[in-house]
């Protein structure tokens with residue numbers, strides 16, 4: 491039956507650019523289309539229409555998006571554009587007038603309608619069989635879990651609130667039901683994402699919703715605690731440094747959620763933070779980090795920083811380097827400041843030249859690497875839990891609780907071929923370098 495169906499089903503290809511939140515949007519679009527009987531094509535050739543889910547965050551991401559649209563047009567010719575860059579339809583159409591449709595982020599209906607027009611769905615009732623957990627673009631054992639959309643902050647370098655709007659949270663019961671379906675489908679790790687995870691539920695007045703016959707508040711600590719009851723790894727991303735984030739740390743120490751916090755500090759100098767319109771009390775942030783680590787010594791902190799923000803002096807930058815050296819963050823991402831069309835920071839005085847940005851970027855990366863290396867080396871000789879991501883004839887590659895997929899380090903289990911993706915094994919670390927570890931499985 492399926493063979494017959496696959497011959498008649500229209501086929502959709504998708505190119506998904508940008509962040510994990512955009513990836514979740516792509517998954518939703520594909521889930522919906524699959525439910526309507528479309529097949530998913532992994533090649534341009536095999537697709538009746540190609541969706542390009544764009545990123546519009548930085549100028550470089552916009553350029554990459556335009557390039558991807560151009561490639562899809564050259565290879566296939568029938569292209570529907572969606573995602574963050576979709577809000578700038580004029581720019582897309584002026585570069586690529588032949589795209590079939592342009593829609594913005596979360597306009598799932600509009601994307602699906604454009605696909606219907608380009609490649610009408612076949613009407614076979616057997617085609618609407620989709621696994622209840624939906625379709626995912628991540629490997630089977632981990633999945634992103636989006637808990638809210640939009641953001642109430644107005645950071646000077648960011649246009650996300652103007653693209654995605656103010657914070658809109660999902661009721662806790664809905665989020666938990668989705669996480670439970672994922673766990674039942676074999677997912678071993680959920681990555682909690684949003685634009686501003688710490689603000690979860692503010693817009694709902696932290697209203698309660700039912701889950702497993704009891705009310706759960708739409709408050710990050712309550713949600714995290716309930717997610718922790720599912721018995722899978724729960725990892726927190728994009729947690730803005732609000733005071734109540736402190737409440738998550740005991741849950742991490744107890745082992746309810748992973749001892750991992752992705753908290754975008756962006757800078758440390760009070761002057762730069764003020765210009766960025768971010769909270770400017772990083773002195774306190776150092777104290778908080780120390781106290782978090784006292785409560786939960788295994789806590790891994792990931793953060794991102796922007797160097798070369800307009801007006802950043804050498805003194806501000808050195809302040810940031812000293813702060814990083816003291817904070818000893820476990821994982822650090824660093825971006826060179828770029829203007830983003832429509833962002834308030836574009837109009838600030840004191841733009842830094844590219845060579846200077848490049849140099850600061852290299853200096854920051856080195857200080858962050860050395861600080862992380864000190865923490866990584868302290869793991870040698872310890873037994874840690876490792877989730878397996880890939881296995882081949884040479885061994886397995888996994889991640890520790892301190893490693894989120896795609897962005898952090900790996901744990902190499904050389905010669906370990908008897909494990910499966912998604913297995914969680916205990917392994918003793920025998921070497922560390924930069925952000926990676928080498929370990930040997932411990933057998934009882």
Ligand code: SF4
Nearest residue numbers: 641643645648650685
């Ligand atoms: S908190 Fe994040 S999403 Fe919100 S405005 Fe700032 S950078 Fe943008």
